[in-house]
Amino acid sequence: MSLVKKLVDTQLAEAGIEVSNALCEHFAFTRAQLFDIVRIGEISTFSELIDLHGSGHGCDICRPVAASILSSLGKGHVLDRENAALQDSNDHVMANLQKDGTYSVVPRIPGGEVTPEGLIAIGQVAADYGLYTKITGGQRIDLFGARIEQLPQIWKRLVDAGFESGHAYGKSLRTVKSCVGQSWCRYGVQDSTTLAIDLELRYRGLRSPHKIKLGVSGCARECAEARGKDVGVIATDKGWNMYVGGNGGFTPRHAPAPPRTSRPKLVRATDRFLMYYVRTADRLQRTAPWLESVEGGIDAVRAVVLDDSLGIAADLDAAMAAHVGAYEDEWAATLADDSKLSQFASFVNAPATPDPDLAYVQERGQRRPAAEDERAVLIAGASIPVRNEEVGV
Numbered sequence: 001m002s003l004v005k006k007l008v009d010t011q012l013a014e015a016g017i018e019v020s021n022a023l024c025e026h027f028a029f030t031r032a033q034l035f036d037i038v039r040i041g042e043i044s045t046f047s048e049l050i051d052l053h054g055s056g057h058g059c060d061i062c063r064p065v066a067a068s069i070l071s072s073l074g075k076g077h078v079l080d081r082e083n084a085a086l087q088d089s090n091d092h093v094m095a096n097l098q099k100d101g102t103y104s105v106v107p108r109i110p111g112g113e114v115t116p117e118g119l120i121a122i123g124q125v126a127a128d129y130g131l132y133t134k135i136t137g138g139q140r141i142d143l144f145g146a147r148i149e150q151l152p153q154i155w156k157r158l159v160d161a162g163f164e165s166g167h168a169y170g171k172s173l174r175t176v177k178s179c180v181g182q183s184w185c186r187y188g189v190q191d192s193t194t195l196a197i198d199l200e201l202r203y204r205g206l207r208s209p210h211k212i213k214l215g216v217s218g219c220a221r222e223c224a225e226a227r228g229k230d231v232g233v234i235a236t237d238k239g240w241n242m243y244v245g246g247n248g249g250f251t252p253r254h255a256p257a258p259p260r261t262s263r264p265k266l267v268r269a270t271d272r273f274l275m276y277y278v279r280t281a282d283r284l285q286r287t288a289p290w291l292e293s294v295e296g297g298i299d300a301v302r303a304v305v306l307d308d309s310l311g312i313a314a315d316l317d318a319a320m321a322a323h324v325g326a327y328e329d330e331w332a333a334t335l336a337d338d339s340k341l342s343q344f345a346s347f348v349n350a351p352a353t354p355d356p357d358l359a360y361v362q363e364r365g366q367r368r369p370a371a372e373d374e375r376a377v378l379i380a381g382a383s384i385p386v387r388n389e390e391v392g393v
């Protein structure tokens with residue numbers, strides 16, 4: 001769809017017809033302009049934003065965009081006051097909605113490193129709640145089949161075991177994939193696991209125009225597939241090579257060639273690259289198409305990040321430092337606030353009643369949602385008892 005829109009817009013522009021870049025009918029600005037409006041105007045709520053700079057009541061395009069921008073700028077928890085009503089369905093319950101109406105739960109496992117005790121804790125939660133478990137491509141464990149009213153109980157167990165939100169539901173940093181690097185591997189030339197963990201802990205919770213994935217490989221053999229990530233790092237015996245703009249998904253791309261750098265410079269460059277992307281990319285635009293859309297392309301972004309060509313590097317650094325300093329685990333904060341927990345119910349008039357329509361079958365030792373032809377056939381519908389006056393029953 002984005003390619004079709006680009007083609008149509010290009011043709012319209014060539015035909016001399018003005019093409020609107022407005023976010024939606026409620027805001028006559030691009031996402032990047034809206035970000036600056038919120039940041040510079042120190043706006044902290046959607047109501048304030050639409051009253052001052054928009055019209056109407058908002059829609060399913062501008063409301064999640066505003067929620068993301070407010071979150072990127074540290075304007076409160078995603079379920080705080082009116083923020084809750086702005087979120088997409090996944091952010092709204094901080095879990096991933098599945099095809100049968102249940103949710104999946106993904107605790108953060110920084111760098112893919114987990115202790116045996118952590119694995120046991122996750123496994124015990126899965127066993128106790130009958131959740132289907134699967135290792136994800138981002139080196140963590142996805143627990144499927146949680147009912148909405150079970151989410152707080154499950155997260156209480158996970159938080160008590162030392163886990164935190166993995167933000168699998170958000171347009172934000174997902175994972176930093178890594179290999180074992182020089183700690184264990186005979187070929188490793190740098191400690192890729194430690195760097196991956198440090199990067200994941202630094203950027204966790206950073207809301208962005210789309211999901212962000214990073215990767216760190218301990219040598220040129222590239223076992224962490226870092227060049228297919230938004231930011232990829234590959235160790236050399238002299239330092240780290242940094243790649244940006246790699247994507248999987250519908251349009252796989254390899255990130256372009258990098259500068260070689262030391263660890264402090266790498267972290268600073270990553271800070272600036274991500275914050276510049278967060279501020280200026282379009283809605284639902286990943287880093288690869290963003291790099292293509294920036295005037296001057298990757299060379300211009302490289303100049304901003306490495307040479308401060310726009311004079312905004314200090315501002316980008318300060319913004320990332322503010323994000324790192326203000327981070328809190330969204331699920332731990334939710335568990336501590338009864339007003340946020342009240343929305344986790346299948347039925348508002350029967351909060352403790354599970355959805356009776358869920359049906360599962362066993363497959364390879366775990367349960368999965370039953371397909372239509374696997375559901376029990378309903379032979380007789382619900383019966384309504386009728387009083388029989390003649391026999392008095």
Ligand code: SF4
Pocket residue numbers: 179180181182185186187188189192217218219220221222223224
């Ligand atoms: S990328 Fe290199 S260091 Fe990492 S696991 Fe593969 S061979 Fe070993």
